[in-house]
Amino acid sequence: MSKLLPPNATKLEKNIEQLGEKISNLPVPFVDLHRIDLCPVAHLPWLAWQHRVEYWLPEWSEQEKRNAIQQSQSFNAQRGTRSSIKSLLGTVVTFFQIKAWYEFTPKHQPFSFVVIIDPLHLLSIDQLLQVQTAIEATKSARDNYSISAHVQSEGYLWLGGACVTGEMVYMEAI
Numbered sequence: 001m002s003k004l005l006p007p008n009a010t011k012l013e014k015n016i017e018q019l020g021e022k023i024s025n026l027p028v029p030f031v032d033l034h035r036i037d038l039c040p041v042a043h044l045p046w047l048a049w050q051h052r053v054e055y056w057l058p059e060w061s062e063q064e065k066r067n068a069i070q071q072s073q074s075f076n077a078q079r080g081t082r083s084s085i086k087s088l089l090g091t092v093v094t095f096f097q098i099k100a101w102y103e104f105t106p107k108h109q110p111f112s113f114v115v116i117i118d119p120l121h122l123l124s125i126d127q128l129l130q131v132q133t134a135i136e137a138t139k140s141a142r143d144n145y146s147i148s149a150h151v152q153s154e155g156y157l158w159l160g161g162a163c164v165t166g167e168m169v170y171m172e173a174i
Helices: 011-024 041-050 062-077 082-089 125-138
Strands: 096-100 112-117 144-148
Touching (some): 041 062, 082 096, 082 112, 082 125, 112 125, 125 144
Parallel strands (some): 112 144
Antiparallel strands (some): 096 112
């Protein structure tokens, strides 16, 4: 116990001082929690939340997570622009194009755009949802969009049938 408290300190004051000593003995490097390169891997999701990282996948490698946090400042500065959408979509798919409403003939509805994914690349349902999440995370609130992609899906179809033949006989008691 430190000798900062006067001899007439109350029990509450002494308890608060003991609590402060226990907190200072915790092995958590509080300063390192806010440094991207030194933050423990288990705390990276909270650091990403603090830096407003909108698109995050838990299965990323440690370096990919640190890169996403590092790039978040420049990304957030240009949020809602075509380049921010392109940079975020680049983490999900590689071959795509973004066409704004004024690049179509005739022009589409103002403040809309279409993400065109190369038809030679089939997307899974999960990849399509990641593309949608990435666009939602960075587009402007006024923007409307659509996605043009070829999606591969699997499913099972069970087909059954039955055939019944026979003769019905009605009997009546007299």
